[in-house]
Amino acid sequence: MRNMDIDDCVAPEQIWSEFTGMPGEPPLARRCGELFAQQLYNWQEFATAYMEMNGAWLRELNAAGHTLLAQYNPGRAVSATAAVDASAVRRRPCFLCPDRLPAAQRAVRYRGDFLILVNPRPIFSPHFTVAHVRHLPQRLAGHVRTLLTLAKDLGNDFTVFYNGPRCGASAPDHHHFQVCPADAVPVEKEWEKGRLVRAGKRTGVDFALRDLPGRGLVVMEGRDEGAVAALLEELIAALEPGGERGGEEALFNLLTTYRDGLWRLFLFPRRKHRPDAYYREGDDALLVTPGAVEMGGLIITVQERDFLRMTAPLVVEILGEVSLLAEEVEKIGEIFEIFTASAPQ
Ligand SMILES: [Zn+2]
Numbered sequence: 001m002r003n004m005d006i007d008d009c010v011a012p013e014q015i016w017s018e019f020t021g022m023p024g025e026p027p028l029a030r031r032c033g034e035l036f037a038q039q040l041y042n043w044q045e046f047a048t049a050y051m052e053m054n055g056a057w058l059r060e061l062n063a064a065g066h067t068l069l070a071q072y073n074p075g076r077a078v079s080a081t082a083a084v085d086a087s088a089v090r091r092r093p094c095f096l097c098p099d100r101l102p103a104a105q106r107a108v109r110y111r112g113d114f115l116i117l118v119n120p121r122p123i124f125s126p127h128f129t130v131a132h133v134r135h136l137p138q139r140l141a142g143h144v145r146t147l148l149t150l151a152k153d154l155g156n157d158f159t160v161f162y163n164g165p166r167c168g169a170s171a172p173d174h175h176h177f178q179v180c181p182a183d184a185v186p187v188e189k190e191w192e193k194g195r196l197v198r199a200g201k202r203t204g205v206d207f208a209l210r211d212l213p214g215r216g217l218v219v220m221e222g223r224d225e226g227a228v229a230a231l232l233e234e235l236i237a238a239l240e241p242g243g244e245r246g247g248e249e250a251l252f253n254l255l256t257t258y259r260d261g262l263w264r265l266f267l268f269p270r271r272k273h274r275p276d277a278y279y280r281e282g283d284d285a286l287l288v289t290p291g292a293v294e295m296g297g298l299i300i301t302v303q304e305r306d307f308l309r310m311t312a313p314l315v316v317e318i319l320g321e322v323s324l325l326a327e328e329v330e331k332i333g334e335i336f337e338i339f340t341a342s343a344p345q
Pocket of ligand 1: 096134174
């Protein structure tokens with residue numbers, strides 16, 4: 001009989017290894033590497049998906065000196081076209097709940113509350129999903145410290161990203177982060193090319209608003225975990241809409257790195273979930289669902305014809321439609337009150 005934990009329904013055989021953060025434990029990156037190897041050898045469906053992804057076509061595009069990438073990855077069709085409206089989500093079984101995971105899937109249990117899983121429809125090598133053990137809605141509030149600690153535990157070789165429930169997440173009903181290799185998303189190397197629109201500082205955390213092709217980028221950098229977490233929470237609250245949608249999470253995507261003691265956060269404020277072209281009929285439909293990866297400059301296409309017609313101006317148009325431009329972010333005055341009002345003289 002399964003010895004199920006009442007809280008989270010994780011069966012013992014689903015746990016490949018555990019990371020608790022105790023001193024002397026093997027590094028988390030090593031644990032993840034072991035999981036990846038285990039799944040490659042023991043889960044045929046994943047091994048096939050991974051090999052297909054490794055053969056994915058990639059094109060480099062240039063938008064006014066900025067590098068953008070387009071990947072053709074038909075294996076992502078399910079994720080890119082997932083119905084994420086509330087009624088569709090209610091009708092389908094949740095694919096991130098522990099009792100719904102494929103029989104061959106194993107996890108690194110991370111600091112008790114999360115399972116690190118290989119993504120069965122990868123964009124990257126490797127590509128992990130970090131899912132909460134319980135069926136909680138996708139929302140960053142309350143999980144900011146987990147995000148920062150996870151980035152630190154994974155170290156220099158990985159980047160953690162978050163898609164808001166209406167900003168590319170295909171599981172808006174189950175809280176999760178994703179992990180990709182460092183520098184796999186162009187913005188990590190390209191961000192300084194973006195024109196600096198505004199800058200500020202508070203409690204040792206640097207803030208900058210930059211203008212990238214088609215979208216505004218907010219960059220935060222700091223070495224004090226508590227200070228970075230507090231300012232990120234304030235920033236998200238400042239972006240939150242009032243009125244009818246008040247109380248809902250602001251629309252944004254976030255990538256987080258931890259390199260040699262420094263957290264760097266790339267936050268893209270969003271306008272909407274999918275571009276209008278997604279909903280066109282027939283050959284005019286463009287099946288692109290922008291999330292953190294796309295906002296960071298790597299466009300995933302799931303149809304060959306979309307991949308072939310992808311040009312830098314088209315990518316910039318798609319990103320521009322779903323993003324807030326730098327000058328629009330600049331009008332959200334509350335953001336700058338957080339940083340510059342308390343900036344040191
Ligand atoms: Zn779930």
